[in-house]
Amino acid sequence: MAEFMGYHRPNGDVGIRNHLLILSGTVYANGVCERVADTIYGAVPIVHANGRCQVAPDLRVTRRFLAGTAMNPNVGGVVIVDHFREEGMTAEDLADDIAPTGKLIATVNIRGDGGFISAIEKATRYAQDFARQISLYRREAAPMSKILFGTECGTSDTTSGLGSNPANGLAGEILIAQGGRMLMAECTEWMGCENWLTEKAASPAVAEAIVAGVQHMESRALASGEDIRGSQPTGDNMAGGLTTIEEKSMGAVKKIGDSPIIEYLEIGEAPTRTDPGNYVMYGPGMGAESISSMAAAGCQVLTFCTGGGHTSNHPVMPTIKVTANRQSFELMRDTVDVDVSGVFHDEITLAEAGQIVYDEVERVCNGYLTKSEALRDNNSFAIHRVGPSI
Amino acid sequence: MKKVFVVYATDNVGTVVLDPIQAGDHVTCNGERRDIEIVAHDDIAYGHKIALMDIAEGDTVLKYGLSIGSASCDIRAGDHVHTHNVESNRGRGDLADREAVSAE
Numbered sequence: 140m141a142e143f144m145g146y147h148r149p150n151g152d153v154g155i156r157n158h159l160l161i162l163s164g165t166v167y168a169n170g171v172c173e174r175v176a177d178t179i180y181g182a183v184p185i186v187h188a189n190g191r192c193q194v195a196p197d198l199r200v201t202r203r204f205l206a207g208t209a210m211n212p213n214v215g216g217v218v219i220v221d222h223f224r225e226e227g228m229t230a231e232d233l234a235d236d237i238a239p240t241g242k243l244i245a246t247v248n249i250r251g252d253g254g255f256i257s258a259i260e261k262a263t264r265y266a267q268d269f270a271r272q273i274s275l276y277r278r279e280a281a282p283m284s285k286i287l288f289g290t291e292c293g294t295s296d297t298t299s300g301l302g303s304n305p306a307n308g309l310a311g312e313i314l315i316a317q318g319g320r321m322l323m324a325e326c327t328e329w330m331g332c333e334n335w336l337t338e339k340a341a342s343p344a345v346a347e348a349i350v351a352g353v354q355h356m357e358s359r360a361l362a363s364g365e366d367i368r369g370s371q372p373t374g375d376n377m378a379g380g381l382t383t384i385e386e387k388s389m390g391a392v393k394k395i396g397d398s399p400i401i402e403y404l405e406i407g408e409a410p411t412r413t414d415p416g417n418y419v420m421y422g423p424g425m426g427a428e429s430i431s432s433m434a435a436a437g438c439q440v441l442t443f444c445t446g447g448g449h450t451s452n453h454p455v456m457p458t459i460k461v462t463a464n465r466q467s468f469e470l471m472r473d474t475v476d477v478d479v480s481g482v483f484h485d486e487i488t489l490a491e492a493g494q495i496v497y498d499e500v501e502r503v504c505n506g507y508l509t510k511s512e513a514l515r516d517n518n519s520f521a522i523h524r525v526g527p528s529i
Numbered sequence: 530m531k532k533v534f535v536v537y538a539t540d541n542v543g544t545v546v547l548d549p550i551q552a553g554d555h556v557t558c559n560g561e562r563r564d565i566e567i568v569a570h571d572d573i574a575y576g577h578k579i580a581l582m583d584i585a586e587g588d589t590v591l592k593y594g595l596s597i598g599s600a601s602c603d604i605r606a607g608d609h610v611h612t613h614n615v616e617s618n619r620g621r622g623d624l625a626d627r628e629a630v631s632a633e
Contacts, residue, residue: 297544297575300536301534301560302546305536305593332595377612380545380574380576380578380611382578382610382611382612382615383597383598383616383618385596385597385618386592389592389595390593482560483534489536489560489561
C-alpha cells in the first residue's frame, strides 16, 4: 500500500503541513491576530468578518468553520484570540471543540487580558512557544488511506468538463483504490445529474440526502427571487456551447469518479465514516466558502480545477490548481500547478492525465509546495452564511 | 482535417476544443472515440458540439456517456448540436404544466 510522509497527530490524523494558526474568534480580533502572525515564524492568521451579530444557524456554521479549520490535520497548534462577548461561541468554546485532537491550544481574550497591546503580547508569547514546539515534529510514513482529498472547480470553461474535471475524477479513483477518501461540495452544481449521483449512493439515506440537498439549495435561490433553474445554463454558458443544465452539471460532477458515495455531510462537517470512496457535502458554488468548508471537514489537500485559471488558495489546505486550457496555463502559470491540456492534442490520454493529477497530489502530500503556497497568497478562507447580520 | 473531442466511448456528440469548424470541413475525433469521420454541415464555434451520427427526434443526446437532453428534431451527422435541436429533460416546469392540462 502506498505511503506518504506526514505529521502524525495525537488523535490519529495525519497532516501534510505543520501550521501554527492564529485564529480570530470574531471580526474584532482580526487586528491582534494579524500583528501576532507578522511577528512569529511560519504563523498563519485566520481572519474573517463573522462571529458577531449573526443569527443562530449562521453562528453555528461559523463555529464549525473556525473549530474545524483548527482541527484540520495540517495544523499543529493554535492560538485563539477573542474579544469580550456573550454568545455561545467564545474562545473557550472553540478550544473545547478543538481539544479532542490533542493539539497545542491557547486562548487570549482582548478585554480579559488587558486590551489590544497586552493581548498581542500574551498571544505572541504563546505563539513563539508553540512555533518552537511544533518545529520538533517530524514527517513519518503514513498510508495514503489517511488522506481526505477535497475537490473544487471554478472559473470553468469547455475544457473543464471535458479535461480537468474527468482527469481529477480519475485521480480520486487512484487514491480511493489505496483506501483514501474524496470529498466534493458545491451541491448547486449537482442539479440535473442527481440520478448519476444517487446511483452511486452507498445507501438509500445518502441518496435521499443528495436529492434533498439540491432541493434545499434551489429553494433558497427561489426565496431570494432568483430561479437558478431558469437561468441555467447561463447566457455565457450557452454562448460557450453548453446546451442544457444536465450537460453543465455533468461536467462539474465529473470531478469525482465512479466509486460509491459513502456519506452526505452538512457544510463544514467532518465525515463520520472512514470507508474508502466518495463523500459529498452541502454547500454553495462560491469557491472560497466551498473550499473552506472542505478544509473545516478535515481535507488535507484540494485540487481546484479551472478553465480560466485561478488564484484560489486556502491558508491551511494546499490548493492545487489544475487546468486543461493551455492558454490559461500560460497566462496564469504563476498560480496554476498542473496542465492536462495534452488530452485535446493527442499527447496524453485521460487516464494519463488522471495519473498526472494524482502524482502531483502525492508530491504535495509529501511536502512539495504548491505555487500559491510558495507565494503565501492565502486568499481563500471564507465562512458561508445564510442569514442577515442583526 | 479538423478534430473534435469525444469524452466517452458511447457519446453521439463531440466538442470543438481546437480550431473552430466551418461548414464543409472533414472532421475526425480524438479522446475516447476515434472511429468516425463526418462532414460538418454548419460552422461550429469553439466549445460547441457536432453530431457524430444521425440522432432521430426524441432520441437521447449522449455526452459523458449520459443524457444531456433529447433531440427536438431529427439531427444529421455533422450538424451543430445546441439549444435549437436539443431539449433539456430536467427542471421542466413547462412540461409538468402541459401534462397537468392534458390530464384534465
